[in-house]
Amino acid sequence: MLILFLKSYYSIILTIFVSGFAIFTLGTYCLLRRFWIRSNHPIVIQRNIIQKEIASFDLPQDVSAIAGDNVIATQLDLARAYIETNQKHQAMIILDMIVQQGSITQQEEAKELMNFL
DSSP states (O other), rough: OOOHHHSSSSHHHHHHHHHHHHHHHHHHHHHHHHHHHHHHHHHHHHHHHHHHHHHHHOOOOHHHHHHHHOOHHHHHHHHHHHHTOOHHHHHHHHHHHHHHOOHHHHHHHHHHHHHOO
16 A cells, blocks of 8 residues: 555655755755855954954053053044044054943944944
8 A cells, every 4th residue: 555655646755855855955055155155254354354453452561651541542542543544444453442342432432433434
């Protein structure tokens, strides 16, 4: 009985299996392609470069003498100066550092300046 059933519906079963496999393969390809495109997007690559530069970015020891108690506020002023002199890359590095280390208001102001860039 089972053999008769399989012989009768062989083409339907095979079509369903092949269609399901094709849909699964296409879906997996689309998801992997989307992930690969996002990870290789120029903005993502630039952010990774900026984060590496921030990790290697050390403040001079005498900044506290210049900045007083609020080093982050001085860095925010420095970022504004970089933006005014059209040195956007340096400003972006400092703004990203402020977003990571500053207070909430400083982070918001840094994000606004980043959006401006």
